[in-house]
Structure formats: C-alpha cells, structure tokens
Amino acid sequence: MHGPLFYSKILLFGEYGIIKDSKGLSIPYNFYKGALKLDKHHTISTHKSNAGLRRFAEYLENLQQEKPEMISFDLESLKADVEAGLYFDSSIPQGYGVGSSGALVAAVYDKYANNKITVLENLTRDKLLQLKAIFSEMESFFHGKSSGLDPLNSYLSLPILINSSDNIEPAGIPSQTANGKGAVFLLDSGNTGETAPMVQIFMENMKQEGFRKMVKDQFVKHTDACVEDFLLGDVKSLFGNIKQLSKVVLDNFKPMIPIEFHKLWKKGIDTNAYYLKLCGSGGGGYMLGFTEDIEKAKKALKNYKLEVVYSF
Template sequence: MFGEYGLMFGAKALAIPFPKFAGYFAWIDANSPSDYQKNSAAELERFASWFATEEIASKMNFPLDLERLNADLKKGLYFESDVPLQYGVGSSGALCAALYDQYSSFSATAGFSPEFNPDLIPKLREDFITLESYFHGRSSGLDPLVAFLNRPVLVEDGKISLPELELHKQPWSVYLIDTEITSPTSPLVKLFIEKMEVDEFKDIFHQSYVPANDGATLAFMQNDADFFFSHLKELHDIQSEHLCEMIPDSCLEFIRELKSRGILVKLLGSGGGGFLLAFVPAGAVFPEKEKSFRIF
C-alpha cells in the first residue's frame, strides 16, 4: 500500500492483504497437464535447485524441508494461483508464503497456536527476505509475510507491528487500475538504487518523499481524510516527476484526468506496469474513460 522503494531507505511501509487473489499447491493432471501446470512445476524445481545449491537452509531461522519438497515435486506438485505475475501484488510473495506454510519447520512445530509469540515475526520476515531473494535479488520480505500472516503489516523504524485497521470506516475508496502491462521488479529496483546515488534525487527523496510517504501512511491508518489526501498529493507529484520511468505512458492521460477530479494515483509495488492504486475521496467518481482500463 505504502513504502515502495522507500522501505529500503528508512521510510514507513504498510502492506495489506488483498483477498481477491489467492494461490495454493495442487497436483499436475497426469493425463493432460496444462502449460501453466508444467511451467509452475518447472519454476518450483528451479527454486528447489537454487535452495540446495546456495545452501539456503543454513541462512534460515525455520528452514524448508527440501527433501519433502523434492519428493512432492516428483509426484507432480505445482502452484495454482490467480495472482497476476509481475503486477506488483505479490505473486512471488504468495508462493514464498505457501512454501513456508507447507514445508518450513515453523509451520510444522510452532504454528499459530494461542501461545504464538509475536516476537517471532522479525525472524519470519528474515526468512521471507531470504526466500524471495530468489525472485528479486533484493526483497523487503513484506509481501510473503503479509500473505503468510493474512494481516496488515506496518514497518516503522525497522520494527514490525500488526496494526488493527478499520478499513470499512475509511472516508475514501481504494481501487486497482490494471495497466495490462507486466513488469519485472529487479530492473526497476536497480534503477531506483542508481537514482539514489545522485545527490539531487537523494535530497528530494529524504526531504520530501519520505515525509509524504510517512504522513500518508499514518493518516491512512487513522482514517484522517484531509491529512491523508494532503500527503498523498505530495507523494503523487513526486512520483509523477521523479519516478516517471515507473509509470506507463499509456496511463498518463488517464492519471491526469483522475487528478482533475481529486482522485490521486500512486505506484503499487515497483511500478512499470501491473496495477496502480487510485484513492477516491468521498463524492468523487471515476470518469467514463475508466472503460479503457480494468478497475478492481
């Protein structure tokens, strides 16, 4: 929801589960396997090979049972998911969460019993950072953590908490705009890190971007509409000017049209395509041109 890119450099981050999309493990249809099933199984096999070759188990607090995973892969295991790939909504996070739930020693021993210790959450995040590095090279670990806990997660000053949000009471609506463009995360993360090496951008980031992000995050959690849209406008303007490479050209006119109606759009995840987030204040409506894009 908030904190894309900024999380790597000290900004607040808030992530929230999105129940529209889900994933689960299943078995390949031995008689007529689909291309999706075969591709998913192949990806899991590559993951298992990486896990073994890089000795990932030694880097985890609650390692995966690689022997059991490989045995299931031989039986035809694959990951059935409707989470769009390279869309900024956590497709790799969903897979990492499912692997952890099914094969980690945490799920096998600790689980979410009434005695579950919240102090374990940082250790879970450490494991998800390790697992998701297979997909992104560098990961915050938030997407798989949110998928695994199925709870909103806030990162502030490097510490994780599970805030209680009253989303149904918010005086605005939130929509996903489908750009219909897939966009891998790693190249855009690399681009952002390169931008942070330029003093002018680095100053804008720390002096303007982080305060706008953190203010919007706080106001979102407090359901404070005036405070929220004030900071969100700053965030929108900075992303439009200084992270324009992450916003598809095909969406620019629509985004400007929305802004003229008080509807503000921001990146979701790394950008470049996938979904964009649109925040609609009370009383505002989407223009007719929304028919050009799928809206969720």
C-alpha cells in the same frame, strides 16, 4: 494434496520508501489467491509452475547449506512432491505488484519448513523479524533482492505496519464503510512489470545527491504522513498528503509509470477526481488509485478497468 490458500497483498504505502526506511502499510487482498497442488491435469501452465518449483527447491537446498542456523526444510518431501507434479495453482497475476511470488513463498514455507513459526503463536517483534528475514532470503530467488514483506503479509494474512526495516507490527486498520464514497482502487495498466529492473533504476538514481534529498525530504515525508493519516482515519489530511505524494512520484519516478499513463496521472492531480500512485515497483501491472468519490473517479476513468479494494 491441496494446500491452504495464500492471498495476494497490496502495499498501500511504502513502495521504494521502505528501502530507505520510510513507513509502509501492507494489507492482504483476498480477491486473488494461490495454493500448492499435485498436478492431475498436465497442462502447459502446471508444467511451467512445476519446473519453476524444481528450480526453487534447488535454490532452497543451497540456501539451507549456506545458512543452516537460519532455515531448515524437509527437502526430501519437497523434492518428492516436485517429482510427483507439485505446482502452485494461483489466480494472482504475475508482474502486477500484488505479490504473486510472495504467496508462493508463504505456501512453500508453510508446507515444508522445519520448526516453522506459526500464525497461531504469540507473534513477538523478534518472531516477525525472523520470519521477514527468512522470507527475504527465500523470495530473493524471484526478484534478486526482496524485503520479505510480501510473503510475510501473505503468510499472516494480516495488515502489517512497517515503522522501519527492523520495526514491524501487525496493524489494526479502520474498518471499511460499506457505502462510503471514498475508495482505494486498482487500475490495470494492461502490461506486466518486472521488479528487478525497476529497483535497479531506483538504486542507480539513489547515487545522485539531488534524488536522495528528494526521497528523504519529500517522498518519505509524504509516505509517512499518508500511513499515519490512514491508520487514524483522518481522510481530509490523507487526501492532501496523497496528492503531494502523487505529484512527487510523477515528477521523479517517471520510468516506473507506463508512458501512456503520464497524462492520466496528471489529470487526476489537476482535477482532484482521483490520485494515482505506484502499486509495488511499477513499470506495468497495477497502479493504485485513491478517490474521495468513486463514482466521479469511475467517470473520469471510464475507459479503464477499476477494482475497488477498500472503501471509506
């Protein structure tokens, strides 16, 4: 058995903001991928993945008992495959903000859900929201709380525009320019990040009126503007808004930025060579960079590993 491939994702804009109804834009990233397989090699990592899937299967059984109207799985097949050594063979780094658990959730839904909504049918807004709700419940096993967007992106392999929590649609994004100087890139922090504690910090901060005001008046405002500029291909306006967003994050989301990157983050804002933002919940993993001149950014960040994910 070898299941279909499911890809990683990158949330270009909207981390934390989408919890508070900002816009968001998520794109598939085909460099990393994963598939369900039956274990023939019996390595430590396949055993670990199999044990994780065993716990996940138990969680899904409970979920089905609690919410039978929402979701139904072929649990017998899932359990039999887990017994036979089912594991998720994935190149997606875990704790890096590129959707490792999302791809796994998409793969399990695709293989074992009864009456599943398929990618081939007419995906109305209702169907998208239904999928997102199912994926949210499934992925909560990994993060404690999940929007369901990562698995949705992985499952559909389409860019997704989040207008608000109950208004999402597949998005057409401007096509990439093969030799464009502008780029979106991933910057490797060298450490993994844990989603749940970062979200916890954000939720604690949201209890303070000043922080709530900043999120609404600055963070969400610039995030929404970035999404609109990106979709319209308005590069000049986009970089003005990304610079503002990068400043807001540096000033107000310091715990989410690994401490050794605070200076590098500020250097980008001061020199305009690049602007950094969070990729996912932060705390480690990747950071997302935007630059109008990738060669200039590479020089400024010559000691770090960059991966270009989009050129314009």
